[in-house]
Amino acid sequence: MGLLDRAKKLAEQALDVAKEKAEEARRRAESSKPVAPPPDDRYGTPYVPGMFGQPGWRELDLVDPAGILLIGERDRAGIPHSTKSVLLEEPFGMGRRWTSGDRSAGLYYRLTPEQRAWEPPSPAPYPGVHGAVGATLDDGRTVVLFGNGQVEVVVETSGLDAGTVAALVSSAAAELRSS
Numbered sequence: 001m002g003l004l005d006r007a008k009k010l011a012e013q014a015l016d017v018a019k020e021k022a023e024e025a026r027r028r029a030e031s032s033k034p035v036a037p038p039p040d041d042r043y044g045t046p047y048v049p050g051m052f053g054q055p056g057w058r059e060l061d062l063v064d065p066a067g068i069l070l071i072g073e074r075d076r077a078g079i080p081h082s083t084k085s086v087l088l089e090e091p092f093g094m095g096r097r098w099t100s101g102d103r104s105a106g107l108y109y110r111l112t113p114e115q116r117a118w119e120p121p122s123p124a125p126y127p128g129v130h131g132a133v134g135a136t137l138d139d140g141r142t143v144v145l146f147g148n149g150q151v152e153v154v155v156e157t158s159g160l161d162a163g164t165v166a167a168l169v170s171s172a173a174a175e176l177r178s179s
Contacts, residue, residue: 045087045096052089057109062151063179065096065107069155073171077157077164078103092118092143092154103159105168110145110152120145128166129173144169148176 049059057064066085075081078100085096093108093115110116120135120143132146142165144155155172157165 045085047087051087052094054112056094056111060109060111062109063175065109068153068175068179069096069105069107069168069172070175073168074098074105077105077160077168079105090154090156091115092120092145092156093152095154097156099158101159104141104157105160106154106156107172108154108156110147110154116152126169128170132169132173146173146176148179151176151179 047056047058047064049056071081074083079098080100083098083100085098088095088097088106088108090108091114093110095106095108097104097106108115110118120133120137123133123135123145126132126134126144126146129144129146132144134142134144136142141156141158142160144165146153146155146169153172153176155165155169157168160168
């Protein structure tokens with residue numbers, strides 16, 4: 001075996017050893033990563049960080065919309081507590097909506113400059129919540145926009161009477177203030 005052949009063989013062996021070490025390091029790194037529990041879809045669409053192509057409420061350390069628009073309040077509005085949510089991004093925000101038959105309620109965070117700039121058609125002051133404005137969208141949904149000075153949200157409803165909407169908005173405003 002010539003000198004060139006021996007050098008080539010040693011280089012191949014070194015490359016094989018380097019590949020083995022790299023694979024071993026990759027396996028060690030993967031096994032040391034914390035394993036998150038699988039998402040629990042009993043409550044609806046599981047939240048995945050960045051799922052809308054930008055940071056959402058979880059990355060911004062905000063309370064999940066389900067913790068602001070409470071299950072008991074949704075249940076009293078005729079949306080059973082067993083109703084699963086859907087995660088959505090609307091022009092006015094990013095959040096969760098619960099729908100049961102013709103009734104729905106959702107809470108959305110106004111996170112991006114575009115969402116905060118969105119204005120409903122013909123907004124009017126909304127009674128009972130300081131600084132809130134409400135409107136009816138062209139498709140019949142009612143939206144109420146308000147905030148706690150740092151965080152802006154939208155409560156969106158459909159198929160609910162004005163008193164029920166007022167109860168949901170009042171409850172959500174109180175939860176937002178305490179969060």
